[in-house]
Amino acid sequence: MTQTPRHFLVTATPPTTNGDLHVGHLSGPYLGADVFSRAQRMLGHTVLYASGGDDHQTYVVTTAQRLGLDPVELAARCNRDIAGTLELAGIDIDAFTSPDDGYRDEVREFFAGLYRAGRLVTRTWTFPYCAQTGRCLLEAFATGYCPECLAGTCGAICENCGHPNDVGSLLFAASTGAERSVTEPREVEILVLPLEEYREQFTEFYRRRRATMRPHVLRFVEEMLSRPLPDFPVTYPADWGIPVGIDGFDGQVINVWAEMLPGLVHMAESARLSRSPQTPTGVWTRDSGFELVQFLGYDNTFYFSFAHLGLILAHGGLVEPTAIVTNEFYHLDGSKFSTSRRHLIWARDLVGKYGPDTVRFHLALGNPEHQPSNFSEDEFLRSVRTRLHEPLHTLATALAPHAGRQVSARPETEALLERYRDRMRRAYTLETFSLRLAAETSANLLALLAARAADDPGLAVAGLRAFAAQAAPVMPGLAAVIEARYAAAAPGTVPQLADLLPVTV
Known part of the structure; x- marks a missing residue:
């Protein structure tokens, strides 16, 4: 049976550049996106596969601090390591980029455009400030317990249940790396995307896309839509990341998870230049003819299913995802892979010892597609x-x-x-x-x-x-x-x- 040729834009969540990839990472979006991309090309379809280093995560700062390194140098080294590991594992990615000046300019202009169009609004946000670290508690700078599932977590998102939090809802919030977690509240005017305003569009989108969303994603969406959707912070007070560049928001950077959406757009264009330079620019635009297929760990579901989709809806000219393909956690000897606890097997070590095809076969055979698996x-x-x-x-x-x-x-x-x-x-x-x-x-x-x-x-x-x-x-x-x-x-x-x-x- 002859199939109509399709055009796929495939992304794997940019990995945080605070370490190399371990086997748990490799078993997730990077292998999944690679096999999918290779298979579609085999079936006669066009594919662009893109990702890149997530340098502006606050975890880069906390890891560098723990190791006594400069975070810029750590991110650069890890970008090289990750790209090398992907190559060793046979991951045929069209572009694996790291942020440069062009990337940062495009990200700033994306949000400046949303601000000029009135899509971003100002909210007064209260951040606990830790004088010992000189930081507001957010992302990796904050630890506590998830208000949804009660698991221990850092700020912004719970890796266990995937639900978002903020420093106001995080239970027993404490400052990462501070001997004494004494904080004082600071009110800051930040820019947010009011997700609740897009409720009807979210509901209709997931009604149309049920067939290409994994069950856990749909369950998460139903949980989120059962209550008012939160405002998604687009900026926050920090000195690690891309400065906002909008008057009135000095001393703030763009939320790294908001940055990721225009960042992926930039990466997709790099993939186009690498794989298919004859393809017209703008592969992420709504009328490009490409179907967007996004591979990610379940713990990132909120960002892709609501925050990024909300930014796409607010923009109005970008392609919406056709599929969000999640994977669950891959455990090592019964416990979650953890770089910080050194409970891991580096992907490059396993591939170097046994060969990429043997490793890929096993990781596919026991893949954590719908529930956690153990290695x-x-x-x-x-x-x-x-x-x-x-x-x-x-x-x-x-x-x-x-x-x-x-x-x-x-x-x-x-x-x-x-x-x-x-x-x-x-x-x-x-x-x-x-x-x-x-x-x-x-x-x-x-x-x-x-x-x-x-x-x-x-x-x-x-x-x-x-x-x-x-x-x-x-x-x-x-x-x-x-x-x-x-x-x-x-x-x-x-x-x-x-x-x-x-x-x-």
């Missing part, structure tokens, strides 16, 4: 050994006596493989996208081929090539090696298939 190195080794390496070794051994010869497939072989292809198309299609389904279905095919290889070499030969074609978005390196072996063999003959994987586990 342990023992389970990793077991799953890749039994579900990937051993079946491939069995296939190579069974087909070795037939190398260079022709084998014929049985009449029912093509129907079987078409079922596999059809299920993989379902795994890759936007409305039913699933890393788990793609990896599980491909692993099942390998098991079937390995079990039948001795009796039906024709099925094994045809099936392995179908596997290489369809599993390529998940395991691009392995797929390329298999295809190269087939290409090197004489037409219609069995290729040499020994040593397909460079690393044995």
Whole structure:
């Protein structure tokens, strides 16, 4: 069946540049967006995939302070590390940028335009001020307990339930890094986006987009819409970030989570220049023909589902997201990955030890798409050994006596493989996208081929090539090696298939 070509603009949440990527990070939006992008190109669609370093997060400041580093130097180093890790893991991203003067100018002008249009309004906000740190309590500068789920959290958002907070609602708020958390209230005039004014548009948007939103996102949206929506702070009093540049708001910077929306627009244009310079500028504009698909961890849902969508609605000329694809937390040995607690496995270390395709296969097979998943190195080794390496070794051994010869497939072989292809198309299609389904279905095919290889070499030969074609978005390196072996063999003959994987586990 011929599909109408589609144009996708794919984003993965810009990572905070206070460290390299750990395995929990890699298992989330970066791998998901990469597999989706590769799959859409395989299906004949156009894709631009963009992300970049999130340098202006206050977590960069608190981490640099803890490590005794300059935050600018820390962010620059982490940008390099993250870009390198993505490359090692086979993440084929079209643009991974870091903020420069052009980026900052575009972000400032975006909000200046909203201000001139009357879309941003002034509110008096009370911030606790800590004299010891010289900071207002906000974002990473504040700690406390979530007023929604009661979990310990920092300011702005709860990583556990995803609900927003502010220093007024954060329970038992304290100043990060202060020995004595003594604060005094300071009233500050800031700019906000009044989300409640867009309630009807939010409601209609999610009614139309239910089919391409994950269930947890829809549940979160329903929770948020069950009560008045909060004002979203666009500026706040701090010295780390992009200065507002609007009269009357001296000493304030643009909220980093507000900055991210025009920042992603900038990154998308960099992706266009890299992948498809012949495509007209303005890929994020409403009439560009691109569908926006955004990959993110569930803890960022509020920003993408309300704050960013609200900014898009306020602007009026930008494309709205077609899909918000979230992932849940990936735990390590039963506990959440944590850079600050050093409870982690660095992604570059795991990929360097076992190879990118092996790591990608396992992270897809147990991906935390709809509920938290757990990583342990023992389970990793077991799953890749039994579900990937051993079946491939069995296939190579069974087909070795037939190398260079022709084998014929049985009449029912093509129907079987078409079922596999059809299920993989379902795994890759936007409305039913699933890393788990793609990896599980491909692993099942390998098991079937390995079990039948001795009796039906024709099925094994045809099936392995179908596997290489369809599993390529998940395991691009392995797929390329298999295809190269087939290409090197004489037409219609069995290729040499020994040593397909460079690393044995």
